[in-house]
Amino acid sequence: MMETMLTPPAALEALLFAEGGPIEKKRLCSLLGLKETELKVALKALIQQLDGHGVSVIETETEVEMRTARDAVAIVKKLRESELSRDLGKASMETLAVIAYQTGTTRGEIDWVRGVNSSASLRTLLMRGLIKSREDERDKRRIRYSLTTDALAYLGISSIEELPRAKEFMKSV
Numbered sequence: 001m002m003e004t005m006l007t008p009p010a011a012l013e014a015l016l017f018a019e020g021g022p023i024e025k026k027r028l029c030s031l032l033g034l035k036e037t038e039l040k041v042a043l044k045a046l047i048q049q050l051d052g053h054g055v056s057v058i059e060t061e062t063e064v065e066m067r068t069a070r071d072a073v074a075i076v077k078k079l080r081e082s083e084l085s086r087d088l089g090k091a092s093m094e095t096l097a098v099i100a101y102q103t104g105t106t107r108g109e110i111d112w113v114r115g116v117n118s119s120a121s122l123r124t125l126l127m128r129g130l131i132k133s134r135e136d137e138r139d140k141r142r143i144r145y146s147l148t149t150d151a152l153a154y155l156g157i158s159s160i161e162e163l164p165r166a167k168e169f170m171k172s173v
Helices: 008-019 025-032 036-050 070-085 090-101 107-114 119-127 149-155 166-172
Strands: 055-059 063-068 131-135 143-147
Touching: 008 025, 008 036, 008 063, 025 036, 025 063, 036 055, 063 070, 090 107, 090 119, 090 143, 090 149, 107 119, 107 143, 119 131, 143 149
Parallel strands: none
Antiparallel strands: 055 063, 131 143
């Protein structure tokens, strides 16, 4: 069973919130120390607990994800619109830089370079059209990110080759 004092639905909620995306049911069972049938019970309890709240659980045959509830769409849309009108923050700029210098990078690689979870920054960059995502050809479970032409325009360059290199920075310091 679980090594935590949380109930299975509460622990499940914590994992789904922390992941910020879909998690395979098999992985959830492993993380929580639950059997498949116990996970189904915990999922059902969590779904019932979240009824009438701002988030809900989305479930496929193999994955589970926590998302904004249908009733909260209008208010979240207002947030996204205001988010899109602001300048990019430091976290999003860092994420954009990692993608710019390492085209075709995964979220895991971005997180490793930055040392923090980059899912919110990736979402912001995707919503603004500054990056695009594609499935990794070798590992279909991973997504690779790269810059769009809008990102190049945002950065004031016409190609990746125009990005400054480390040698250039060292000369100016």
